[in-house]
Amino acid sequence: MIREFKDIKRDINEHADVLVIGSGAGGAVAAKELAEKGIDVILIEEGSYFTSKNYNQDPNDMMGMMWRDSGTTLALGLPPVSITLGKAIGGTTLINSATCFRTPETVIEKWRKSYGCEGLDYKELLPYFEKVENEISVTELSEDVLGAVYQVVKRGAKALGLSAKPLRHNVKNCEGAGICQFGCPRGAKQSTDVSYIPKAIQAGARIFANCRATKLLTESGRIRGVKGKVIDPSNGKAKHNIHITSKIVCLAMGAMITPAFLLKQRLANTSGQVGKNLTIHPCGRVVAEMEEEVNGHHGVSQGGQIDAFAGEGIMLEGIFLPPGLMTMSLPGVGEDHKYIAKHYKNLAAFGVMVSDTTRGRVFRPLLPGFPFSSWYSLNKTDTGKLKKGIEITAEIFFEAGAKRVFTGCTKMPILNSKEDLEIFKTMPVRAWHFELAAFHPLGTCRFGNDPGESVVDMNLESHDIKGLFIPDGSPFPTSLGVNPQVTIMAFATRTSDYIAESIERY
Incomplete structure (x- = not known):
């Protein structure tokens, strides 16, 4: 089950092998893949949990429920740009148009040659694309x-x-x-709330909605967990405290919030690249x-x-x-x-x-x-x-x-x-x-082999903090030219394999 605000009566004090923050294209995939490999996983999501029973097909109501800031999120500039972000179990996959592309091979080649991503191989990614497409029924x-x-x-x-x-x-x-962007009334769209999250739960992952991470816990260059608040969705006020310890944290808040979260705590930024390259x-x-x-x-x-x-x-x-x-x-x-x-x-x-x-x-x-x-x-x-x-x-x-x-x-x-x-x-x-x-913010914690030029390595692990992984859209060093959800999911799957294989070292 998914524990929501109404189910949480006291402070949350838990331990897991892996804590996942965010339930969109990156976080939900990591939770499901790791839980199915027998790893103890907790996932927390700031937004609420909705099903097709909650969707009334009124766009204004749905934007208020599932879109961050009711769809008024802006990047300031000339001109200012409206950026659509999801805030619910399912993240932005819940409100996107369900369009699916693999990462173009030319983009992977550009990353490999020009962005310090030596060793990245398109052929190695093909099984991950295929697996993701099968999981979410791409057709x-x-x-x-x-x-x-x-x-x-x-x-x-x-x-x-x-x-x-x-x-x-x-x-x-x-x-x-x-009305793909306002909650699929038939449950046909295979956003992560209906594809990956149920399988994560079935495999033993513990899922908490209405839980906002506020601070990463670190010790001697290693991740140790997170503190946060349980949020009342009716008024946005904090009700209970959260303290979760873990060997590994998968930070998957998306390419706008993940870097700001790190910058606020002055973490994982020896390269000076956190928040840049949007x-x-x-x-x-x-x-x-x-x-x-x-x-x-x-x-x-x-x-x-x-x-x-x-x-x-x-x-x-x-x-x-x-x-x-x-x-x-x-x-x-x-x-x-x-x-x-x-x-x-x-x-x-x-x-x-x-x-x-x-x-x-x-x-x-x-x-x-x-x-x-x-x-x-x-x-x-x-x-x-x-x-x-x-x-x-x-x-x-x-x-x-x-x-x-x-x-x-x-x-x-x-x-x-x-x-x-x-x-x-x-x-x-x-x-x-x-x-x-x-609709596709990317690049704000870019990956690469050089710790002086990138935030995470090619496994999406922080160069600075052992056990901190960023399996969302933040690591990709350039735009893709195509809708990114399959790319994010494929790299999150790949990172989950790496975590599962190496977890004993954490």
């Missing part, structure tokens, strides 16, 4: 579940000589409810008003992809939002807004995701009550990629018969014709002209 969906927006994009892409392809998703019996896959959204009804809310929210420009650092992937969120994100007030709301069924949308060369930074929290502060200001190169991706997507929609296209760029927010698009192509823009969102 290619049928076109009826991919939704009508996919068909619109496929039609427009074909006219331009491009190929739109289905994305692969971690789902079982998906019916295309279209990449986020900045994203833009292009929305088209079509002549016909599309009903983009029917089918998965992220169905298709166009990867023809991936070599340039531009991925085009499907995206769609429920009515309230979609209409309020488009320009126009009064009668213009009413018109958009009335014609919601005619809207189609596609996303532009940039493999960023920009590097941001995570800091200790500047304000009380927040787990971190961050800065990310899109550079000129990435701004150019974003604009090109928007231009391509707009062209696809016009070829598919769009009446007009919303660019998400304040310099020219609406294109009413192909002629407008040609004007937009020649228009100089700056980063702050774009509305940005991001």
